[in-house]
Amino acid sequence: MSQSQFLSNCTADAMVLAAAHLAAGDLVAFPTETVYGLGADASNATAVAKIYAAKGRPSDHPLIVHIASMDRMGDWASDVPEYAIKLARSFWPGPMTLIVKRSALAGEFITGGQSSVGLRVPDHVIALALLQAFEKTGGKGIAAPSANRFGQVSPTTAAAVIEELGDYLHPNDIVLDGGACEVGVESTIIDCTGDNPRILRPGAISDQMVAEITGLEIIRTYRFIDDGRGIEFEEPHEEIRVSGSLENHYAPKAKVLLDQQPIAGQGFIAMADIATPTGVTRLAAPATNDEYARVLYQGLRKGDELGLVEIVAIQPAGEDIAAAIRDRLKKAKSKQ
Numbered sequence: 001m002s003q004s005q006f007l008s009n010c011t012a013d014a015m016v017l018a019a020a021h022l023a024a025g026d027l028v029a030f031p032t033e034t035v036y037g038l039g040a041d042a043s044n045a046t047a048v049a050k051i052y053a054a055k056g057r058p059s060d061h062p063l064i065v066h067i068a069s070m071d072r073m074g075d076w077a078s079d080v081p082e083y084a085i086k087l088a089r090s091f092w093p094g095p096m097t098l099i100v101k102r103s104a105l106a107g108e109f110i111t112g113g114q115s116s117v118g119l120r121v122p123d124h125v126i127a128l129a130l131l132q133a134f135e136k137t138g139g140k141g142i143a144a145p146s147a148n149r150f151g152q153v154s155p156t157t158a159a160a161v162i163e164e165l166g167d168y169l170h171p172n173d174i175v176l177d178g179g180a181c182e183v184g185v186e187s188t189i190i191d192c193t194g195d196n197p198r199i200l201r202p203g204a205i206s207d208q209m210v211a212e213i214t215g216l217e218i219i220r221t222y223r224f225i226d227d228g229r230g231i232e233f234e235e236p237h238e239e240i241r242v243s244g245s246l247e248n249h250y251a252p253k254a255k256v257l258l259d260q261q262p263i264a265g266q267g268f269i270a271m272a273d274i275a276t277p278t279g280v281t282r283l284a285a286p287a288t289n290d291e292y293a294r295v296l297y298q299g300l301r302k303g304d305e306l307g308l309v310e311i312v313a314i315q316p317a318g319e320d321i322a323a324a325i326r327d328r329l330k331k332a333k334s335k336q
């Protein structure tokens with residue numbers, strides 16, 4: 001069980017306390033609208049090293065720097081293209097990470113040695129209050145990956161954070177409880193270092209939304225194929241250095257099977273209008289794609305808690321957040 005401090009009452013005083021811990025080099029796990037993050041002072045190499053240790057994550061995988069507002073972009077980035085500014089203006093605070101050329105402040109220990117940095121303004125009252133309280137201590141940004149052990153399913157509740165990282169946190173570290181995350185899958189990552197936006201990881205901000213705002217052609221690192229049953233699937237077609245793009249990410253302990261009839265003893269995740277066969281354990285029955293995203297990781301976790309060996313998931317159709325769900329399900333599946 002966790003040795004860290006657990007704060008379920010996120011008052012203004014609690015935010016000041018958590019910000020002071022960040023400034024002192026401790027870790028603070030906090031809710032965002034996507035998933036929970038494991039935060040550290042993004043300008044403190046020693047504090048950031050604690051994130052990699054707690055997650056068991058290789059140090060060449062870059063971290064996202066969370067900032068209180070887009071005004072802070074200039075601290076961490078240089079040569080931000082006009083289209084990235086447009087995206088920031090339209091979708092921040094929100095579930096979108098922009099990869100831009102880094103400034104001198106963005107150290108190699110954040111960027112994994114790359115010349116770019118990932119920035120995001122999260123849309124969550126607790127995350128924003130923490131960022132603002134941290135700014136008052138002189139802090140400029142909070143580095144935060146998802147608060148799970150490397151390669152595992154991202155946590156969407158504080159209880160899931162404790163389950164993932166409880167054994168790896170220090171007594172001075174803090175876990176803030178903000179309830180269940182609204183979006184439920186990680187942010188859309190958009191590489192803005194070239195002439196056109198490149199979507200590195202699909203999320204709630206869809207390709208179409210990015211195209212509409214920027215007026216530019218979108219380069220995506222996955223493509224749609226039709227499997228002959230009228231359902232569209234994406235296949236990664238490019239190797240890129242994004243840890244979330246590794247094939248074996250976002251994986252529960254159970255084996256994940258896609259788009260097949262579940263049999264007795266298996267777990268099952270599908271839209272509500274698809275019935276549960278006898279003997280099958282229903283883990284989630286969302287009515288919409290947004291709800292699917294919100295309950296997906298909780299459903300996978302529940303399957304593991306119940307000790308299920310296999311979980312069947314029926315992929316949702318559509319080009320909205322459904323694309324992000326299919327991306328994560330494919331990665332969960334490819335672990336085995």
Ligand code: TXA
Binds near residue numbers: 035038099117145
């Ligand atoms: O929704 C989210 O993005 C959550 C919340 C906590 O904000 N964060 C998150 O962080 O998912 P993480 O570290 O689990 O995934 C971020 C991904 C990683 O795959 C990382 O490799 C990639 O972003 N990334 C970060 N900086 C990058 C950069 N400069 N170039 C390319 N990829 C980068």
Ligand code: MG
Binds near residue numbers: 146
């Ligand atoms: Mg992650």
